Amino acid sequence: MFETLKRLFAGSESPQERSLSPELSTAVLLVEAALSDGIYADVEEAEIITVLCAGFGLEKDRAAELLDEAEDLAEQAVDHHRFTHVVKQLPRDQRLSILEDLWRVVLADGERDAHEDALIRRLAPLLGLSDRDRAQARHAASGR
Numbered sequence: 472m473f474e475t476l477k478r479l480f481a482g483s484e485s486p487q488e489r490s491l492s493p494e495l496s497t498a499v500l501l502v503e504a505a506l507s508d509g510i511y512a513d514v515e516e517a518e519i520i521t522v523l524c525a526g527f528g529l530e531k532d533r534a535a536e537l538l539d540e541a542e543d544l545a546e547q548a549v550d551h552h553r554f555t556h557v558v559k560q561l562p563r564d565q566r567l568s569i570l571e572d573l574w575r576v577v578l579a580d581g582e583r584d585a586h587e588d589a590l591i592r593r594l595a596p597l598l599g600l601s602d603r604d605r606a607q608a609r610h611a612a613s614g615r
Contacts, residue, residue: 494527496557497569498541500594503551504573508584518579522572526565555597566598567608574612 501522505515516538523534548554558569573594577587595605 491553491557493557493561494523494529494537495541495544496554497526497572498523498537499544499548499554500551500558500569501573501576502538502541502545503548504576504587504590504594505579506545507577507586507590508580508582509586510580512580514579515576518576522575526568526572551594551597555594559597559599563599566600567604570595570598570600570604571608571612574609578612 498519501519502511505511505519519538519541520531520534523529523537524531527534529537544554558566561569570591573591577583577591591605591609592602595602600608
């Protein structure tokens with residue numbers, strides 16, 4: 472933790488922070504969504520792997536490796552901006568799909584929590600998406 476604080480105040484980035492891929496950044500946001508209600512259920516973890524495979528054309532083993540890395544990054548993260556900044560560079564239709572995937576992950580356990588809603592409400596504008604986009608993504612995810 473102290474190393475993270477030192478890097479934050481010194482303004483230096485580790486090589487890992489400089490080379491965030493859209494896949495890894497998306498995986499971190501999905502993990503954050505799963506964790507936002509305080510319970511990281513197996514069904515949410517499985518949904519993240521499914522989403523990563525479908526959304527980025529990854530093999531299941533590669534998606535699982537990415538998930539492990541994302542879990543570590545999510546544990547160390549102090550905010551979402553560095554991840555949303557990377558994802559925001561993707562085309563709008565892909566960002567809309569990721570927003571729907573965020574909803575799919577939080578709804579995977581069958582319960583909707585106010586903390587999950589609040590997180591996605593904060594993430595949508597950081598991804599350059601509107602409240603209407605957020606509502607449509609939630610509707611699409613709950614229809615699956």
